Amino acid sequence: MRTTASVLDVRLTDPLRPTAASPQLRPLIRLTIEAGDGAIGHGEAAPLEAYDGVSVERVMTAVTAYAEVLAGEDQAREDALAACARADPLPQALAAVDLALWDLAGRRTGKPVWELLGVSDPPPVAVNATIGAVEPAAAARDAHEALLAGFRCVKLKVGTPDDRQRLAAVREAVGRQILIRVDANGAWDQLTAPERMRALARFGVELFEEPVHGAAAAEAVTRAVPESALALDESVGVDTFAHRCCDALCLKIAASGGISGLLDHARRARAVGYEVYIASTLDGPLGIAAALHAAAVIAPDRHCGLATLGRFDRRVPEALVPAGGHMRVPVGPGLGAGLLEWYESDGSSV
Ligand SMILES: [Mg+2]
Numbered sequence: 001m002r003t004t005a006s007v008l009d010v011r012l013t014d015p016l017r018p019t020a021a022s023p024q025l026r027p028l029i030r031l032t033i034e035a036g037d038g039a040i041g042h043g044e045a046a047p048l049e050a051y052d053g054v055s056v057e058r059v060m061t062a063v064t065a066y067a068e069v070l071a072g073e074d075q076a077r078e079d080a081l082a083a084c085a086r087a088d089p090l091p092q093a094l095a096a097v098d099l100a101l102w103d104l105a106g107r108r109t110g111k112p113v114w115e116l117l118g119v120s121d122p123p124p125v126a127v128n129a130t131i132g133a134v135e136p137a138a139a140a141r142d143a144h145e146a147l148l149a150g151f152r153c154v155k156l157k158v159g160t161p162d163d164r165q166r167l168a169a170v171r172e173a174v175g176r177q178i179l180i181r182v183d184a185n186g187a188w189d190q191l192t193a194p195e196r197m198r199a200l201a202r203f204g205v206e207l208f209e210e211p212v213h214g215a216a217a218a219e220a221v222t223r224a225v226p227e228s229a230l231a232l233d234e235s236v237g238v239d240t241f242a243h244r245c246c247d248a249l250c251l252k253i254a255a256s257g258g259i260s261g262l263l264d265h266a267r268r269a270r271a272v273g274y275e276v277y278i279a280s281t282l283d284g285p286l287g288i289a290a291a292l293h294a295a296a297v298i299a300p301d302r303h304c305g306l307a308t309l310g311r312f313d314r315r316v317p318e319a320l321v322p323a324g325g326h327m328r329v330p331v332g333p334g335l336g337a338g339l340l341e342w343y344e345s346d347g348s349s350v
Helices: 056-070 077-087 091-110 134-150 163-174 193-201 215-224 236-244 259-273 285-298
Strands: 002-011 025-036 038-047 127-129 155-159 179-183 205-208 229-230 248-252 275-278
Touching: 002 056, 002 091, 025 056, 025 091, 025 215, 038 091, 038 285, 056 077, 056 091, 077 091, 091 229, 091 259, 091 285, 127 134, 134 155, 134 163, 155 163, 163 179, 163 193, 193 215, 215 229, 215 236, 236 259, 248 259, 259 275
Parallel strands: 127 155, 155 179, 179 205, 205 229, 229 248, 248 275
Antiparallel strands: 002 025, 025 038
């Protein structure tokens, strides 16, 4: 198999944290695998260094190693992925290979990945809208727009000095018709989190995502605030699967190592009693499609954070436009039809 990869910088129109430090360009690594019979599969790596500490250079190092591992005779999908994992177990890079191999398998057989995964009639996936750490009036306006667009769950960034005002403004704007999820990205610690959570909970919070970092801290906070639901996101890792330390886990294509890894993580999470849902790390269309194929199998327990393509300065592929607060799993062979043009277009076409 022949592997090629390239880096693409895609402009963001709506950075979640509009500060000098936040990236205006989001690099994505596109990977293509061509089998001996000419069949082709496309994948994508979406590391987000500011968030997961994984640089583009680090992913490209892994991908270079994978190209050597995959060169020569075609290998079965599972064998090829396992060989790459032995060469370099970096999940963000493995995800690109996993996606490309699933895409290739689908294109070769003319079937969508969800069908290869044994699903016959994938239901739409309920997704949330995401509202940045903007001032309360702007957050309220964004939330009201999300309500009008059909979303029934909005996610707010918290961990800023005006959390309470922002949450109050949003609740006021949307009434009780919408679930409000808050994401602190680990801004609090074990001692401060319970008080912050109680102060926000009175506005009606569906779920506190990553209020603190780490399984041990999450477990302590869950015990301290049993009336609130708590999820881990950044901290999902080996120690979170050993036993249930909170209510839910937010799983991602990049951090899980692709569709195969995400399905495995979901199985392990559910086995110890977690709810699971899926989110993107500002993935491109291939990554979002992959997450939707995985969702067809997993049937997430809560709204998924996959409606993120609107943050890019590019036209969202028709197949991945959210409607009525839901996204549909793409049809067509492999990861789906009509996803690749996005990578070829430039911002001026929007
Ligand atoms: Mg999060």
